[in-house]
Amino acid sequence: MNKDLEKWLRCEISKRGWSDTDFANKINIGQGNLSSMFSGKRGLPLNFFTETAKLLDVSTDWLFQLAGMLPQRWLGDKFSDIYNGLTPDKKQEVIDFAEFLLQKQIQGKS
Numbered sequence: 001m002n003k004d005l006e007k008w009l010r011c012e013i014s015k016r017g018w019s020d021t022d023f024a025n026k027i028n029i030g031q032g033n034l035s036s037m038f039s040g041k042r043g044l045p046l047n048f049f050t051e052t053a054k055l056l057d058v059s060t061d062w063l064f065q066l067a068g069m070l071p072q073r074w075l076g077d078k079f080s081d082i083y084n085g086l087t088p089d090k091k092q093e094v095i096d097f098a099e100f101l102l103q104k105q106i107q108g109k110s
Contacts, residue, residue: 001037001044005067009038012056027051058084 001009013023024034028051036042044067053060062081064070083094 001040002066002068005063006038008066009052026055 009023013020018026020034020038021031024031027048029037029045029048033042037044037048049060049063049067052058053063058081061070062084083091086094
């Protein structure tokens with residue numbers, strides 16, 4: 001596992017108050033296998049990415065990019081990546097703010 005993915009996962013696991021075992025159980029991977037993946041002794045199977053993406057509400061493409069397995073997308077996709085990492089209430093705040101900015105822009109052009 002590359003360092004960017006490991007750092008991000010460790011942060012996500014920590015901020016949710018989970019242990020590595022909790023995380024492994026939630027993505028249906030044995031704790032020993034997860035430890036081997038973190039240490040780089042074992043590769044990352046496809047189900048690691050699909051289950052992690054589902055659990056942490058991010059796209060599998062984003063995880064593949066973070067793992068260095070896909071090229072980075074253009075900068076315009078950064079918003080999507082950030083948005084996908086937000087909780088549902090924070091997503092609504094972003095939508096509300098974007099609508100506010102759009103209305104302000106429209107009114108400024110009138």
